Amino acid sequence: MIRMDWNALDPGEREQALRRPVQLAQATTAAAVSAILDEVQRDGDDAVRACTRRFDGIALESMQVTDEEFAVAGSELTPALRAAIDEAAQRIARFHEAGMTSAYALETAPGVRCERILRAIQRVGLYVPAGSAPLPSTALMLGVPARLAGCAEVVLCTPPRRDGSADPAVLYAARRCGITRVYKAGGAQAIAAMAFGTDSIPRCDKLFGPGNAYVTEAKRQVALADDGAAIDMPAGPSEVLVIADSGANPAFVAADLLSQAEHGPDSQVILLSDDDVLIDAVSAEIDTQLDALPRADVARQALTGSRAIRVGSIAQALDISNRYAPEHLILALRDARSWLPRVQAAGSVFLGDWAPEALGDYCSGTNHVLPTSGAARFIGGLTVASFQVAITVQEVEPRGIAAIGPCAVELASAEGLHAHRQAVVLRLQAVAA
Ligand SMILES: NC(=O)c1ccc[n+]([C@@H]2O[C@H](COP(=O)([O-])OP(=O)(O)OC[C@H]3O[C@@H](n4cnc5c(N)ncnc54)[C@H](O)[C@@H]3O)[C@@H](O)[C@H]2O)c1
Ligand SMILES: N[C@H](CO)Cc1c[nH]c[nH+]1
Ligand SMILES: [Zn+2]
DSSP states (O other), X not given: OEEEEGGGSOHHHHHHHTOOHHHHTHHHHHHHHHHHHHHHHHHHHHHHHHHIIXXXXXXXXXXXXXXXXXXXXXXXXXXXXXXXXXXXXHHHHHXXXXXXXXXXXXXXXXXXXXXXXXXEOSEEEEEOOOSSSOOHHHHHHHHHHHHHHTOXXXXXXXXXXXXXXXXXXXXXXXXXXXXXXXXXXXXXXXXXXXHHOOSSSOOOSEEEOOOOXXXXXXXXXXXXXXXXXXXXXXXXXXXXXXXXXXXXXXXXXXXXXXXXXXXOTTOEEEEEESOHHHHHHHHHHHHHHHHTOTTHHHHHHHHHTOEEEEOSOHXXXXXXXXXXXXXXXXXESTTGGGGGGGOOSOSEEEESTTOOHHHHHHXXXXXXXXXXXXXXXXXXXXXXXXXXXXXXEEEEOHHHHHHHHHHHHHHHHHHTOHHHHHHHHHHHHHHHO
16 A cells, blocks of 8 residues: 555645546546447447457357256355345345335425325346456345336346356345346446347346446446436445544454455555554554455555555544545544544445444445445435336316416516416416306
8 A cells, every 4th residue: 555644745646645546547448448339239249249258258159047047056056155145135125125215295285286206217237247256245236126126127247257157146146136137248248238238138228236447437438328328326446445543453444455455456445544553553464464365466456556644633534535435434433423424425334343344245234336436425325216216296286276377477477488378377267267
């Protein structure tokens, strides 16, 4: 990690200190992704298969997972893993169900009833990453809220493994959420296929899920395309920002930083502390723990872009965190809850020493599909509402138009929109007659 002292940096250096690695590489990724999207739009399944050969090194005839593959997948898992997936699914469902918004209706004037009703988005496309490590937990984070929302058609894409199969735990988790249409396709090509449709992969109304820089950029581009699809949020390479005080446990803090660093070389981890001794101890712990990690090479690459920043106070650390808007924020602080009101922008917050971010990743119940790249300033993590559209309804009685019609007439006149005015005036006259 790069060590720095916030109060010794000039404004330009501070901005640089909070830049994400993905932001630095975005221009090259954007061009590569744009070419892939064009290819899939032009050549459909042939292009998806060609990209799978090119980027994943796998030649696939059929991309759709068959019933036999689902059956084999279930039997490949240990009972302990099946039980863990089931347990996590239940807790995720419980938390998400509690947060479901309901329809509502009220009279805004006598005889004027306004309502908001909710409808599930009909066809949704889910992306479950599996480039460097398959993430069955992501299948739950996407599949559980999609099921609670009642989406009629759920399509899921995930990159194939070396032998051309889909990861069995991802398939088990998908089935657990009632998902049966799974395609072995990854990266930008999978996003393009779900956004534009191919002969085998259906076109979806909205796309959900995290992924690497290619997946995230593809989502951004299809959301802007005229005939593309809506997206949930930018949910790219993982980020964690830890604010630790002198009482924090260096081994815990190091493990939390490494748990995001091991996701990918472009993960970003940041430590803010007002205590030099703590920063030294965390750095030493990172070195010790790194050696024992199977994915040490990936974590090491991520750490080259990461920062350990000495701040003047915990209050200053909170200000810096709000400016950065991390995907995950860990407050390894004494009386962590008392700092929560200061948090303005973060995907998910972990309070105290006993809430490692890994619990939120898997099984506390909250969703791990969270905004990255600073998007936490304006959007939250995935919820059931992400899979729904809200439709407003108004029903007006004659006494209702008599009550509020004159207001509309006045505003229509001011805007010079005479047909609008007439639509109300004619009814006011009919009611008065
Ligand atoms: N923000 C969130 O909510 C969240 C949640 C979970 C995971 N993540 C992130 O998701 C990411 C998963 O990344 P991953 O790589 O393991 O899996 P992935 O499935 O996102 O990407 C793998 C695919 O990328 C494509 N690809 C690889 N190299 C390419 C190249 N040079 N050009 C074009 N396409 C290429 C391949 O088609 C491959 O199938 C990680 O960065 C992780 O941190 C984020
Ligand atoms: N930390 C990731 C979100 O950034 C989610 C995840 C899945 N599996 C493990 N972690
Ligand atoms: Zn994680």
